[in-house]
Amino acid sequence: MIEFKDVEKIYPNGTQALKDINVTIEKGEFVAVIGLSGAGKSTFIRCINRMHDTTGGELFVDNINVGALKGSAIRRFRRKVGMIFQSFNLVNRTTVIKNVLVAFAPDNPFWRTFLGVYTKKQKLQALEALEQVGILDKAYTRVDQLSGGQQQRVALARTLAQKPDIILADEPVASLDPITSKRVMNDFTKINKDMNITILMNIHHVDMALEYADRIIGIRAGEVVFDGKASSVDDVV
Numbered sequence: 001m002i003e004f005k006d007v008e009k010i011y012p013n014g015t016q017a018l019k020d021i022n023v024t025i026e027k028g029e030f031v032a033v034i035g036l037s038g039a040g041k042s043t044f045i046r047c048i049n050r051m052h053d054t055t056g057g058e059l060f061v062d063n064i065n066v067g068a069l070k071g072s073a074i075r076r077f078r079r080k081v082g083m084i085f086q087s088f089n090l091v092n093r094t095t096v097i098k099n100v101l102v103a104f105a106p107d108n109p110f111w112r113t114f115l116g117v118y119t120k121k122q123k124l125q126a127l128e129a130l131e132q133v134g135i136l137d138k139a140y141t142r143v144d145q146l147s148g149g150q151q152q153r154v155a156l157a158r159t160l161a162q163k164p165d166i167i168l169a170d171e172p173v174a175s176l177d178p179i180t181s182k183r184v185m186n187d188f189t190k191i192n193k194d195m196n197i198t199i200l201m202n203i204h205h206v207d208m209a210l211e212y213a214d215r216i217i218g219i220r221a222g223e224v225v226f227d228g229k230a231s232s233v234d235d236v237v
């Protein structure tokens, strides 16, 4: 469960990106966060895994006070909260499997990561994650030979390999064409329903949000202006 209690975020330059946010997200929900560019969507989801610090209120994830975490506790916490970006954040000139194995780097002794040596169990988990997103056959292909949709699936597999409870996705289909976007959204739905992983996704395509998410949170100028079931949105957006 994710709980925002009067959360506020003011960036060091004085920009107030979030104001009085009070939201609770239950385990297993698929939430789309919608709003115009600059509304605060990205800040909203990046506070959840401490990519950004909040400046007011409290934020809890499974009863952990996120703002109070320090050092190695943040690293451990982030295993539970996977993150997906618009730009995929992959290493292009290496293979798919190596990109997925990166998920284990924080757990391994430094020398293992340095030499690119992973345990058999980690390799099996990485292959399993690739199977879950339907690209096991690409495991030994270089990332730069894949389509955009396939690359986003590699990023999804890398996140799944760390066995997260929550996946945060920041505009995951923004750089994909409409058909590929739908395929990737279907992957998210499958992961959400089959594995009961909570998904919180920023997306500027309202249609896509309504089609795939269960719940819509609308943000405008740092405030939640709508929060309800996707099926009840017709008259609002």
Ligand code: ADP
Residues within 6 Å of the ligand: 011, 012, 013, 015, 016, 017, 035, 036, 037, 038, 039, 040, 041, 042, 043, 044
């Ligand atoms: P969205 O994801 O909806 O486009 P953001 O969360 O990125 O919105 O941004 C919300 C507001 O905070 C905007 O006014 C943006 O310019 C500002 N902002 C975002 N990141 C920073 C930052 N690192 N420093 C200062 N202002 C920022």
Ligand code: ADP
Residues within 6 Å of the ligand: 090, 091, 093, 094, 095, 098, 099, 102, 113, 114, 115, 116, 117
């Ligand atoms: P080689 O083919 O010689 O192993 P690569 O360029 O494929 O060289 O990989 C170099 C090293 O970088 C490997 O050990 C690999 O595990 C590691 N690596 C790959 N992707 C990442 C990443 N995203 N972050 C950190 N290390 C990575």
